[in-house]
Amino acid sequence: MLAFILTRLGQSVLVMLAVSLISFIMFRYVGDPVASLVSQEASIADQEQLRERLGLNDPFYEQFFRFVWNAIQGNFGISYRLQTPVAELIMSRLPATIELAMTSALIALVFGIVLGVFTALNRKNPFAAGIMAFSLIGVSLPTFLIGIGLIYVFAVELQWLPSFGRGAVVDLGWWRTGFLTETGLRSIILPAITLSLFQLTLIMRLVRAEMLEVLRQDYIKFARARGLSKRAINFSHALKNTLVPVITIAGLQLGSIITGALITETVFQWPGIGSLFLSSVAVVDVPVMAAYLIFVGFVFVIINLIVDILYYVVDPRLRIGGTAKGH
Amino acid sequence: MTDITPSAPKGRIGKIIDSDVFYSYRTSPVAIIASIIATILVLGALFAPWIAPYDPFNPRTLNLMNGFTPPMSESFTGNFFLFGSDHQGRDVFSAILYGSRVSLMVGLSAIMFAMVLGVSLGLIAGYRGGLTDTVIMRIADVQLSFPSILIALLIFGVARGIIPPSQQESMAIFVLIFAIGLSDWAQFARTVRGTTMVEKQKDYVSAARILGVKPIFILIRHILPNVVGPVLVIATIGLALAIIAEATLSFLGVGVPPTQPSLGTLIRIGQQFLFSGEWWILFYPAVTLILLALSVNLLGDWLRDALNPRLR
Numbered sequence: 356m357l358a359f360i361l362t363r364l365g366q367s368v369l370v371m372l373a374v375s376l377i378s379f380i381m382f383r384y385v386g387d388p389v390a391s392l393v394s395q396e397a398s399i400a401d402q403e404q405l406r407e408r409l410g411l412n413d414p415f416y417e418q419f420f421r422f423v424w425n426a427i428q429g430n431f432g433i434s435y436r437l438q439t440p441v442a443e444l445i446m447s448r449l450p451a452t453i454e455l456a457m458t459s460a461l462i463a464l465v466f467g468i469v470l471g472v473f474t475a476l477n478r479k480n481p482f483a484a485g486i487m488a489f490s491l492i493g494v495s496l497p498t499f500l501i502g503i504g505l506i507y508v509f510a511v512e513l514q515w516l517p518s519f520g521r522g523a524v525v526d527l528g529w530w531r532t533g534f535l536t537e538t539g540l541r542s543i544i545l546p547a548i549t550l551s552l553f554q555l556t557l558i559m560r561l562v563r564a565e566m567l568e569v570l571r572q573d574y575i576k577f578a579r580a581r582g583l584s585k586r587a588i589n590f591s592h593a594l595k596n597t598l599v600p601v602i603t604i605a606g607l608q609l610g611s612i613i614t615g616a617l618i619t620e621t622v623f624q625w626p627g628i629g630s631l632f633l634s635s636v637a638v639v640d641v642p643v644m645a646a647y648l649i650f651v652g653f654v655f656v657i658i659n660l661i662v663d664i665l666y667y668v669v670d671p672r673l674r675i676g677g678t679a680k681g682h
Numbered sequence: 683m684t685d686i687t688p689s690a691p692k693g694r695i696g697k698i699i700d701s702d703v704f705y706s707y708r709t710s711p712v713a714i715i716a717s718i719i720a721t722i723l724v725l726g727a728l729f730a731p732w733i734a735p736y737d738p739f740n741p742r743t744l745n746l747m748n749g750f751t752p753p754m755s756e757s758f759t760g761n762f763f764l765f766g767s768d769h770q771g772r773d774v775f776s777a778i779l780y781g782s783r784v785s786l787m788v789g790l791s792a793i794m795f796a797m798v799l800g801v802s803l804g805l806i807a808g809y810r811g812g813l814t815d816t817v818i819m820r821i822a823d824v825q826l827s828f829p830s831i832l833i834a835l836l837i838f839g840v841a842r843g844i845i846p847p848s849q850q851e852s853m854a855i856f857v858l859i860f861a862i863g864l865s866d867w868a869q870f871a872r873t874v875r876g877t878t879m880v881e882k883q884k885d886y887v888s889a890a891r892i893l894g895v896k897p898i899f900i901l902i903r904h905i906l907p908n909v910v911g912p913v914l915v916i917a918t919i920g921l922a923l924a925i926i927a928e929a930t931l932s933f934l935g936v937g938v939p940p941t942q943p944s945l946g947t948l949i950r951i952g953q954q955f956l957f958s959g960e961w962w963i964l965f966y967p968a969v970t971l972i973l974l975a976l977s978v979n980l981l982g983d984w985l986r987d988a989l990n991p992r993l994r
Contacts (some may be wrong), residue, residue: 379838381840385839385840385843385844431826443977492907495975495976495979497926497929497930497971497975498930499929499930499933499934499949500949500968500971503949503953503956503964503968506956507956511956511957518957586844593773607827610827610832611829612826613829613832614829614830614831614832617831617832617934618831618930618933618934620935621933629758631836632835633935633936635839636835636836636838636842636936637842637935637936638832639839639842640716641839641843644839648836651832655827655828666918
């Protein structure tokens with residue numbers, strides 16, 4: 356298992372280097388870093404001097420390694436637009452995105468699994484059929500329309516919930532949370548539902564399909580023959596075995612969570628890093644774009660690593676083989 | 683003894699009506715409804731200049747007195763608006779016709795671009811094998827695990843940094859097509875590569891090779907026809923995704939320029955008036971987008987089932 360984790364770690368480092376290379380090329384060659392730093396009156400000699408001082412005349416690999424070394428230390432340069440360090444900007448926006456993503460992941464997992472089990476066990480129930488039909492809409496509607504629809508119903512017509520922003524936040528020193536105030540909690544409901552809907556329907560349909568598959572297996576029949584209670588069969592025997600594919604898909608869908616968060620943050624004017632990235636794209640604020648790319652790559656690598664390790668925890672068959680062949 | 687009468691030779695149309703695919707179309711109500719809706723929307727977009735009662739993007743014909751007219755009613759100046767008008771007195775119905783034109787044009791071009799790129803790379807990877815194959819498929823893997831909207835946004839941002847500001851407006855649509863197309867090619871490449879690897883082992887390909895046919899002709903004349911079915915399915919479903927991607931990017935404000943609004947831009951504009959009660963500016967473009975994406979998607983699903991020999 357240790358060997359497996361070490362190999363995966365090595366691969367992760369390689370992936371991160373590739374992502375850094377792309378960000379670096381973007382950082383270095385899109386727009387002129389010097390032109391964005393000096394005033395228009397600066398003479399060519401001044402610009403050359405600054406170029407030399409910033410090390411922009413050094414060989415490519417030297418600049419790249421300096422970029423990576425700085426990134427490891429959390430230094431991503433200074434935003435062209437806001438003139439503040441990019442790392443600071445990202446850190447101030449990060450809590451909002453993490454709280455939103457976590458809340459929606461929780462909603463998607465809990466409701467996805469519960470509804471999936473429910474629809475699998477009650478296939479003839481008209482209510483379950485209704486849920487299945489509804490889930491088709493969740494898969495096929497674009498995220499931003501779901502968000503707008505929710506705003507229209509719950510914020511404009513019913514006026515129950517706020518439609519934008521994060522509400523009041525409490526500063527915990529290193530983390531500004533919206534979970535501790537009433538407006539904060541009310542503000543997160545609509546964005547979290549919007550972001551979770553796609554995942555929720557996906558997980559639900561998957562759990563349902565897997566449950567139906569597993570319930571046909573011999574060991575379930577045997578458990579029934581032994582006279583175990585329905586609850587024990589359904590939940591401790593059947594549900595457990597549906598979780599491997601759920602983990603895989605939930606892990607693979609991370610990309611859609613990241614874009615979903617970007618869109619959701621825009622619709623609800625949520626002050627997270629997705630909306631920060633979007634406003635940077637609009638004005639070509641390259642340092643922020645590069646840092647966001649590295650951040651997304653990092654999250655990808657970490658989640659994939661966790662998913663791979665979770666396989667071992669959930670599926671004992673993988674542990675017997677020692678070094679498994681991946682998936 | 684059974685009487686075998688040779689059936690009369692059929693014309694081209696007769697052959698189509700007799701085919702399996704047409705039979706599966708006739709017996710699938712979903713496919714029929716989806717294709718009717720898609721046809722209406724495509725025709726509306728195609729003939730927008732003749733159908734649209736107003737020219738929504740000619741500032742001279744706009745009258746601010748017509749602003750915020752509700753659907754199915756007349757404005758102060760006596761003009762009739764089927765779907766209402768927006769803040770500038772622009773007819774929402776005409777804007778939708780022109781908007782779906784832009785949406786469809788961008789979606790179709792993007793998917794064509796993705797198809798040509800993906801099919802060529804897939805053919806090359808499958809036929810050459812070895813290092814070429816590894817490199818192309820590794821890039822495709824990375825591409826598939828990375829969200830396509832994010833790739834499109836990055837390409838868009840980079841293009842903005844490279845293209846001089848004076849040309850950005852006119853280049854925006856091409857950048858958009860390039861960005862969406864480039865984020866969708868991997869699906870094509872994967873499918874085509876798989877089929878190519880199977881087909882190139884077969885005797886007819888060896889025969890062609892022994893006869894001295896050039897690889898490029900073998901790929902186009904002999905192997906390409908085998909992948910037409912799956913490629914068509916991926917392209918149809920991909921078209922729906924490309925339309926939604928375009929709408930999303932335009933909604934985020936990085937898509938087509940405001941002088942040529944697509945359905946996504948119209949939704950972005952309409953969103954501003956959601957709170958003041960002018961729901962129609964948002965509602966009708968949104969419904970059009972959903973109908974368009976959904977009907978194309980359902981057609982793709984049907985095509986996949988109809989062309990899949992295992993399900994027959």
